Amino acid sequence: MSAVPTSEGAAPAPAHKLAFFPREDGSRVPYEVFSSQEIYDLEQERIFRGPTWSFLALEAEIPKPGDYKSTFVGDTPVVVTRSEDGELAAWVNRCSHRGAMVCRNARGNASSHSCVYHQWSFDQRGNLLGVPFRRGQKHMTGMPKDFDPKCHSLRQLKVESYRGLVFATFSDEAPTLPDYLGNEMRPWVDRIFHKPVEYLGCTRQYSQSNWKLYYENVKDPYHASMLHLFHTTFNIFRVGMHARSLPDATHGLHSIITVTKNEEETSAAYKQQGIRSMDDGFRLEDESVLGHVKEYDELTTNHIQTIFPQLVIQQIHNTLVARQLLPKGPDNFELIFHFFGYTDDTPELRELRLKQANLVGPAGYISMEDTEATELVQRGTRRDPKATSVIEMARDNPGQQDSNITESLIRRFWVGYQQLMGF
Amino acid sequence: MDKMEQMLLWFELHSLQERYVSVLDNDRLEEWPTLFTEDCEYGVIPKENEDMGLPVGVIWCNNQRMLRDRVVSLRHANIFEAHSYRHMTSGLQITPVDADTVDMLSNYVVVQTRANGESQVYQAGRYEDRVVRTAEGWRFQKKRAIFDTSRVQTLLATPI
Numbered sequence: 001m002s003a004v005p006t007s008e009g010a011a012p013a014p015a016h017k018l019a020f021f022p023r024e025d026g027s028r029v030p031y032e033v034f035s036s037q038e039i040y041d042l043e044q045e046r047i048f049r050g051p052t053w054s055f056l057a058l059e060a061e062i063p064k065p066g067d068y069k070s071t072f073v074g075d076t077p078v079v080v081t082r083s084e085d086g087e088l089a090a091w092v093n094r095c096s097h098r099g100a101m102v103c104r105n106a107r108g109n110a111s112s113h114s115c116v117y118h119q120w121s122f123d124q125r126g127n128l129l130g131v132p133f134r135r136g137q138k139h140m141t142g143m144p145k146d147f148d149p150k151c152h153s154l155r156q157l158k159v160e161s162y163r164g165l166v167f168a169t170f171s172d173e174a175p176t177l178p179d180y181l182g183n184e185m186r187p188w189v190d191r192i193f194h195k196p197v198e199y200l201g202c203t204r205q206y207s208q209s210n211w212k213l214y215y216e217n218v219k220d221p222y223h224a225s226m227l228h229l230f231h232t233t234f235n236i237f238r239v240g241m242h243a244r245s246l247p248d249a250t251h252g253l254h255s256i257i258t259v260t261k262n263e264e265e266t267s268a269a270y271k272q273q274g275i276r277s278m279d280d281g282f283r284l285e286d287e288s289v290l291g292h293v294k295e296y297d298e299l300t301t302n303h304i305q306t307i308f309p310q311l312v313i314q315q316i317h318n319t320l321v322a323r324q325l326l327p328k329g330p331d332n333f334e335l336i337f338h339f340f341g342y343t344d345d346t347p348e349l350r351e352l353r354l355k356q357a358n359l360v361g362p363a364g365y366i367s368m369e370d371t372e373a374t375e376l377v378q379r380g381t382r383r384d385p386k387a388t389s390v391i392e393m394a395r396d397n398p399g400q401q402d403s404n405i406t407e408s409l410i411r412r413f414w415v416g417y418q419q420l421m422g423f
Numbered sequence: 424m425d426k427m428e429q430m431l432l433w434f435e436l437h438s439l440q441e442r443y444v445s446v447l448d449n450d451r452l453e454e455w456p457t458l459f460t461e462d463c464e465y466g467v468i469p470k471e472n473e474d475m476g477l478p479v480g481v482i483w484c485n486n487q488r489m490l491r492d493r494v495v496s497l498r499h500a501n502i503f504e505a506h507s508y509r510h511m512t513s514g515l516q517i518t519p520v521d522a523d524t525v526d527m528l529s530n531y532v533v534v535q536t537r538a539n540g541e542s543q544v545y546q547a548g549r550y551e552d553r554v555v556r557t558a559e560g561w562r563f564q565k566k567r568a569i570f571d572t573s574r575v576q577t578l579l580a581t582p583i
Contacts, residue, residue, distance in 0.1 A: 106471065201477030203469060204574035233500035282495050285488035334574060339479045354478055355485070358493075362575035363467070363481040369502045371577050 018042060019423045020386075026414030027392055032385030034210035034378060039421075040330040046421055047309050048074025048327075051174040053160070053167035055311035055324055056080045056090060058338055060164060060199040066109040066124065072326050073168060073310075078157060079103045079113070080166060083124040088161055090168040091126030091154035102154065126154035162186075163193035165311070165322065181307065182248040188256045188305050191296055192315055200339040200353070205362040207335065207371040209378035211327040212417075214335065217370050218304055218312050219413055221245055221257045221404030222393050227373055230365045235281045236290060241301075243404035251419065252412030253308035259404065261299040289358055289365070292317045293349055308416075316366070318349065319356035331378065335371070337361045424519070436517055436527060436554060439561045444510040447582060452497065455582060456490035459563045460555060463487055467568045467583050470548065481579055493582065503580040508545070509534045510583075523556040524564075531568070533583060535576075546572045546583060 018039050022028045033039055048054060054073040057080050062069055068081040070093060077093040079102075093101050095115040102115045102122065112129055114121040121129045128149040136142025157168040160177040167177055174180060181189060207214070217223065221243065225232065240262040248254040284290070292301065295318065303315040312323040322338040337360065341353050360367045381387070391414075394406035417423075424432070439458070446454045459465065468480035484490055511532045518526040528551055535545035548570035555564045568583040 107475075199477070201469070201472035201475070201479030203479065203481045205578070206574045206576050208577065227502065229500045229502070230496060233496070282499060284492050286486060286492055289489070289492070351485075354483055357479055358482060358484070358489075361481050362577075363579040365496055365501065368578040368580060372503055375577060 017423055019421075021414065021418055021423060022388065024415070025395070025398075026411035026418075027390070027395060028388040029391065029414055030386060030388050031381035033417075034213060035330050035382050035385060037330055040327070042421060043327070044074045044076070048076065049170040050420060051169070051171045052309055052420075053169050053174060053177055053180050053307075054309060055165060055307060055322065056159075056168050057166045058164055058197065058199055058322055058340060059088070059161055059166055060197050060340060061107075061338070062088075062166075064109060066111055067107075068103065068110060068113075068124070069107045070103055070105065071324070073157065073170065075327055075329070077101060078168065080159070080168065081124045084111070088159045088166055089125040090157040090159045091122075092157070094155070095120060096128060096152040096154055097131075122154055126156045128152045128154075163189060164197055165189070165193065167311075182250050182254065184246055184248045185254045185256065185305065185307065188303065189307075189313065192303065192313055192320065196343045197320070197340040198343045198345070200341055202339065203337045203357075203361040205335045205337070205371060206328075207333055207374055208331060209333065209371070209374035210330055211325055211333040213374035213377050214325055214333060214370070215306065215308075215413060216410050217374060218306050219255050219257070219409035220407060221259075221409075222407055223373070224404065227369045228366045233282055234284050236284075243402060245404060245406050245409055246401050247409055247412040251416040252409075253416040253420075254306055255409040255412070256303070256305040257404065257409070258300050258304075259302040261301060263299055288352070289355055290317060291352055291356075293352060308413075314360065316359055317356050318352050319360060320353065321360060432519070432525070433515075433517060435561055436525060437515060439554065439563075440512060440515065440527070440529065443563075444512060448508050448510055450507075452494045452581070455494060456487050457559075459487050459490060459566070460557065461487045463490070463563055464565045464567075465490060465563070465582075466566075467570065467579070469573070470569050470571050471573065473569045481575060482582065490582075497580055501580060503578055504538050506535055506537045506581070508581055509536075512550070520553075525554050525561075527552040527554060531583070543576070544572075545576060546570045548572065548583070 018036065019030050019033050021030060056071050057069050062082045065082055065084045065086060068079055070079050072078060078090050079093050080090045083089055093103050095102050097118055097120050100115050100117040102113050112121050112123055119132045123129050131143060134143045157170055159166065159168045162177050162181060178186065242260045242262055244258040246256050301317055305313040310325045314321040314323060320340050324336040324338065326334045328334055339357060341350055359365050391407045391410050394400060394403060394408055398408060443458055465484045466480040467482040472479055512529050514530045516528040520526055528549065530549050532544060533546045534542050536542040548568055551567045551569060552563055553565040554561045
């Protein structure tokens, strides 16, 4: 018998929560959510295998029957394919026999997929096609009589596409994809994906920080002119801008931030400030990197839209990107920038998109600092899991949506996160 | 081209490559654009895009002014951790196109050292260059750094 009193017979302790958020409005976030392995593992279960839809690919990446791409839902390796009938499918990249990864290529085209270990083969949807020596050979026995190939498919995910964006879910509880995107977000997805797109390639970036720090970053219009000094350094005045910061109404996990030029005010205001901008400081020798061909109803320079948990849709000037955010353990994430244009781009517009790719991605003039900032937070908070951040900007005006000096979207995100995680 | 001319050409282009590397590795970024022609093209491109014939890179400039803009931005606008590069190059192949134009192919490895003093292989890849003879000497008309390394650690500030 131990001398230490036990809780046996006493009232059960309150359910243990891995993280304690001291306020209900998301304005205080315990730093342990950025470094705890236990919380990370629970996120894989409740978020990435929970009732959410994870972005996998643009349909334009896998246009032909048999095309496939290896990717992830959370940190689970999955393969997204287009089958012979043109439909989309996705399966966990783990052989149903002994667990080896079946698909070893990043991308390709195949009518079937075989595991190299014992040559079990699967169709494009992940159904088991064949098992070598299933019926044995000569006096050697083969698989048991009750072996049913139909019971040994690869684990298949539910896949849906919305306007060429391919999502998958592990969960039967997830709403339909359009309902998941919600009424507030769909018009903004429609805005970018209103006509067929062409995939232009990707850039990949790895950050030694927690994936949610990047989510905070893309819901944080407050940092934009503080951390990213490109516009100010080159005296590029952004006057007459109209801002939006909108969450989705269901759970607050999705959001959109826009910055839009008021076309009438802009030219006059620029002229007024022209003298000052000539005075001092630096000027770009080639300003086409910030050129802007109007493509949509309003002249929005920045459209940053998060679709939880692993997509950020971005339009900055004429550069269009679907950013895929992939957690790699509590301390790392990968960010994949999928660049695209429209199939009907003129050669001039296509060149402008490629030139403006210099603005974003790992070497982007107005984005390279983001991963630097998230790494600073990771390093700064690791030793103090119970301490919290202070997320107060515009807290007194929670309904305001026409501002970019606000942290309201971050607070909404954490409230939604707590609900999903049971914190 | 006789043997002496070949040796001279190899010597001149090898010197250009060594100067290019020295400029980047010893924080003389302002000299970097001067090694290119005014109508140059410079790109840092993931191999996975290059292999698929896709155009996107992490940096893409199609004139020398854009190179100067990048240097000014790095010096005065962008925020990143202090770091240094050491380029190792090998396998230089030289293919003359005409008397004043040569294609070059070589390998590179960039070891990056960040503020904490740790050195890591930051990027491995190949240079595909076109150089032209100018009044100032050989200059890059085209330089494409096609990197095998699948992802960029944290960020890419200093050119490759």
